[in-house]
Amino acid sequence: MNILLAEDDLQLGELISFMLKKKEGYKVDWVMEGADAYEYALAAHYEILILDWMMPKGDGVEVCRRLRKKGYSGAILMLTAKDTVQNRIEGLDSGADDYLIKPFEIEELLARLRALSRRNYAPIKEEEIHLLDMVLNRTSQTVFQDDQEIQLSPREFQLLDLLLQNRGQVLPRELILDRIWGYDTDVSIKTIDATVKLLRKKLGQFGKHDMIQSIRGVGYKCEN
Known part of the structure; x- marks a missing residue:
């Protein structure tokens, strides 16, 4: 929980x-x-x-x-x-x-x-998130662009999932760190930036170069 x-x-x-x-x-x-x-x-x-x-x-x-x-x-x-x-x-x-x-x-x-x-007050998370021709499936931990799978690491998948859940909202780096790596982690903020860079590179192969935007001094957000 x-x-x-x-x-x-x-x-x-x-x-x-x-x-x-x-x-x-x-x-x-x-x-x-x-x-x-x-x-x-x-x-x-x-x-x-x-x-x-x-x-x-x-x-x-x-x-x-x-x-x-x-x-x-x-x-x-x-x-x-x-x-x-x-x-x-x-x-x-x-x-x-x-x-x-x-x-x-x-x-x-x-x-x-x-x-x-x-x-059970909390809303049930959807099994799938659809964004235009992209589909993220939480059950299978997969992301497809049209019919082609985008191969992501577990951390990259979690990051994309978090950003897609909160489309249009700026997520501070500290929040991303807590939600994906955990409150007690020794991971640095630089690890988030490196993970975003790798995720962008993989999304870029499918024409999604601008999906993840950097908000200077704050964090990242995902646009529709």
């Missing part, structure tokens, strides 16, 4: 991230600001967003409202020290699916995440 954790408390964030990855085997992206939580949630596929109420650059309630207004349908679990009935109502009315008051036991957090995942 893919989870986005938005928590600005360094110690708590490290603990939650560690437990989710090591104990449950979940894939976790961790951000510490509301603005980053909003951008990450819209740029990639997450089953659940764990959203702290009090964060810099956008509190959890504001981020939750903006995401729901934008059509975000993933499950959202709100974390907060605010424990009045009115606070809980405000959090749930903003679009959160569940509400957990700090301090809490990690086991309770894990149980609530399992419950949310069973409700």
Whole structure:
């Protein structure tokens, strides 16, 4: 399960991230600001967003409202020290699916995440993505241009899949690194650029030279 954790408390964030990855085997992206939580949630596929109420650059309630207004349908679990009935109502009315008051036991957090995942809020990813005469198939891990297969490495396939899922949106290099290589990786940003270069070369053989655009100082995006 893919989870986005938005928590600005360094110690708590490290603990939650560690437990989710090591104990449950979940894939976790961790951000510490509301603005980053909003951008990450819209740029990639997450089953659940764990959203702290009090964060810099956008509190959890504001981020939750903006995401729901934008059509975000993933499950959202709100974390907060605010424990009045009115606070809980405000959090749930903003679009959160569940509400957990700090301090809490990690086991309770894990149980609530399992419950949310069973409700299946997150949209189901399509097996295939079609872009003009190109077809990417997630089940077979193949990409075809007309009837000819484009031979890609696993990392190149994952990168193209991520870019195609988010056509028209700029994906920061840091997000790409987290989503494909993982939060704990020793891989550098230069590896992303090298992978993009190889992918472009292979796509170029099929007339797709301009599919992946570089956004200077930020990252990459895929255009239709």
